[in-house]
Amino acid sequence: MRTTPTLDDVARKAGVSTATVSRCLNTPDRVVKDTRDKVMYAVEALGYTPNFGARVMAAKRTFTIGAIIPTMENAIFARGIQAFQEELHRRGYTLLVSSTGYRPGAEEEQVRALVGRGADGLLLIGYDRDPALYQYLDRQSVPALIAWAHKPQIDRPAIGFDNHAAMAELTREVLARGHRRIGVISGMVEGNDRAADRLKGIRDTVHAQGLDPADMFEIQTPYGIETAERAMETLMQAAPRPTIVMCGNDVLAAGALRAARLMGLSVPQDVSVTGFDDIELARIVTPALTTVHLPHREMGTKAATALIALVEGAPEGPAAVKLDTVVTLRDSLGPVPAD
Amino acid sequence: MRTTPTLDDVARKAGVSTATVSRCLNTPDRVVKDTRDKVMYAVEALGYTPNFGARVMAAKRTFTIGAIIPTMENAIFARGIQAFQEELHRRGYTLLVSSTGYRPGAEEEQVRALVGRGADGLLLIGYDRDPALYQYLDRQSVPALIAWAHKPQIDRPAIGFDNHAAMAELTREVLARGHRRIGVISGMVEGNDRAADRLKGIRDTVHAQGLDPADMFEIQTPYGIETAERAMETLMQAAPRPTIVMCGNDVLAAGALRAARLMGLSVPQDVSVTGFDDIELARIVTPALTTVHLPHREMGTKAATALIALVEGAPEGPAAVKLDTVVTLRDSLGPVPAD
DNA sequence: TTGTAAGCGTTATCAG
């Protein structure tokens, strides 16, 4: 097992000092072409790669950004993260992603792992987390940008959506179609402000309308097609049955759609279904989902820009950017069925 | 901007040496409870996190595994990677994922980034890549495990499927239903052995059947729903039209299904469609997709085990593990339509 | 333009 070549090996082979090699690699113009060629040749010949650990320790910047997302398993974050990564790459940064699998406590672990590895900045999803984590980040002075959520009242750099308002708008569309018995399949709200806000957006709108809360049927369930199917089955057993089921995201809605089909209910004739996120899935299922469109790629790109700004000497105080969402009407939402 | 606390700060605060602090953190049993308590208290009080760079440099192991996948944007790899990560976590390793977005050259970049950061081992998708990259990995003696593919004739540690055989089996099912005019929507085969093998699996089977190659209609296209829709439109304009369209994966198939619906063709009455991968999508679309089931989670889990074994002093020579695939018949495949 | 040498924060080896 030959040991991996170091700066020193390159220097020796090229007949120069390690300082010169380092300069060739980092600031090539501060080195005369002739020696640079020698050095580059040695680098090639040896197959040298800088040791990042050492570099992190000696320099300050790593040009690495970390992102911690709840899951890679469904496409909720995929598109935004992809755009985030592309923009970072364009700006010379490397993205490292890790996921918590919605495991409580996992996020702190990952934050420490990434910070310890010298991440210059972090992308986190949503606001809800142990205050100690925020304290830790502040202390380490590692900038963190919150994405996929937006709460102007919280003084943190963030870019995202007003989940409450967006869901409220969708709910108004639902009410306008005459629905009064509303089923809800929500994600688990504990530690998930996006899920919580969406749920609250429905409740507040329904109550503002003066409806009887007893006419709402809520189920919280972990994200997943299967879990949503179970939830849908339960909701459809209520009597009288809800005329619509509003879901916390498109994945849950896809599950609800599937369960409806298996139960022999047609959508939207027998029951309507709505989603949230407008991931690709929403247009693929039958019937296509009425949902809330989120500008995933725009958010990813802007998140990259904002985080880099923060990293490269935040002008100052945190700012929260709000992106617009659009209620997107497709076939899965219909008028309330005649009894 | 308070500077982040180091081992030294902790040592000073606890009134012990840095060596003792280090021991408390890494081998707590080699330190008497009393001093350990003092140290732990200081660690808490200061909010100390070890600097990974320094640790990498001083120790050899990092307990970090890197995975480089073509894309996070669709679910092809999501499930397997999730299982991979879960198993790694269970074994005390951290997973860092990065994606190439099918960008040529990006993989090398990412490999270097991960290796430079001290990754103990790497998970790579498929065999096809610049030999120089393999050479680099060997030289750095960083073990790499190839996943999602299996070629016994290539002497590399790998875990995956025989894409050729699996697609061949599906093709036999197709032929058995009387289809003779076969359309194919394949992923780009350049640098993607999985896509290439699947395509070849179809061709070889069709030709073995003694069919006229002129009856096959092949289109290669980048992965994506939209691109698949375009391809489907093109295929459906041929006269006579193919009676079935076999797709290189489920995402492409979902696009084909969608295009068919928009063109007013019903599946499988007017045209059949098949996929490959059996991701969640396959059961959600209407009609449900006939596809090749891959044991995603099993592969992820076993990949983790295998890679850790490699990292922790590979017993020796590389081994290739083949996992079984299952042709899964659902509604999207029907008999050849009567003309 | 290039070389010298002092860190950077840990771990590991040796003594005590």
Place this chain on the structure above:
DNA sequence: CTGATAACGCTTACAA
């Protein structure tokens, strides 16, 4: 059981 101290590989003043 604990403390010095020498690496680890690289960057960066400071000198030459």
